[in-house]
Amino acid sequence: MIRSRAQQIARGLCQIMGRELLKGNNKTIIRPPTQTRQTPQHPWSSSSSVRTISMLHWPFTQPRDFSLPNTSWDSDMRQLYEHYNSMCEVDTEDGGKKWGPWRRLPSYNRSLKYATGGVYLSKIIHSKARLFTRSIKEQGAAFEYVMFVNKEEQKCVCVFQAGHLLEGPPGMVHGGAIATMIDTVIGTHATYLSGPVMTANLNINYCSPIPLGSTVLLTSSLDKEEGRKTFLSSQVTSTDGTKLHTEATGLFVSVTMGHLVGA
């Protein structure tokens, strides 16, 4: 069967975000007892029939989920990861597990295998393309982060540890790196809520510097949806929430797959 590029892209996007995540499907899924939280999983791997589909069409050989703990994570990062991860599954009365209110979003270093960028992207660039925030191989050197979404509350949180390669002013995080993380978090949240989107507008107020190497909390909340437009706001705070570092608002416009990849 010949599939259009847009169909191929749609398939890939589902694999990145997870079909259940894209549809916002809140069905309860019981995980097999052997599955541990820290084992890298495809977004669909909680369901065996879906796992088969996912593995058949997974576009990369061995995708690494970058949003799982590694040795570079400091204690704040680990504690917050555990806090939100523990709310991703809850005990059932019969001793099993089911989904809780939060979902951890997996994160890979490529967005879509089929995103060729239309006529502009050569095969060489295509083969080397990597998601900006996941492009530095050294663990802990740049963007260490994990995102969780809560469908009911229409919220997304990101635990972010800023590595030494993100320096702006001496000892502090570069404003562009902070903007990148905000765009990533609210962009991912907008995608979760509305499907494929692009950032149309991003407004940022830098309130207090973020010390290099520290861990901070980014939150994203839905403000409103108007037709193709999704408005969100974000705050970057210290992990205990007492210090406001940055606040931002963003507008994301829904686009077709063809617009996203220049097809």
Ligand SMILES: CCCCCCCCCCCCCCCC(=O)SCCNC(=O)CCNC(=O)[C@H](O)C(C)(C)COP(=O)(O)OP(=O)(O)OC[C@H]1O[C@@H](n2cnc3c(N)ncnc32)[C@H](O)[C@@H]1OP(=O)(O)O
């Ligand atoms: C993302 C999917 C990834 C999937 C994989 C997931 C895994 C990985 C996750 C990584 C997550 C990273 C997330 C990063 C996300 C980027 O950083 S995207 C890159 C940066 N953004 C861009 O390059 C966008 C460039 N701009 C454009 O392509 C086009 O201008 C847009 C934004 C698509 C809009 O164009 P359009 O579709 O022709 O729509 P248009 O009719 O102009 O506007 C629609 C409406 O929006 C309004 N609007 C448009 N622009 C503006 C503006 N700047 N200000 C105010 N209003 C505006 C219009 O007035 C109009 O309003 P109404 O008249 O309907 O009331």
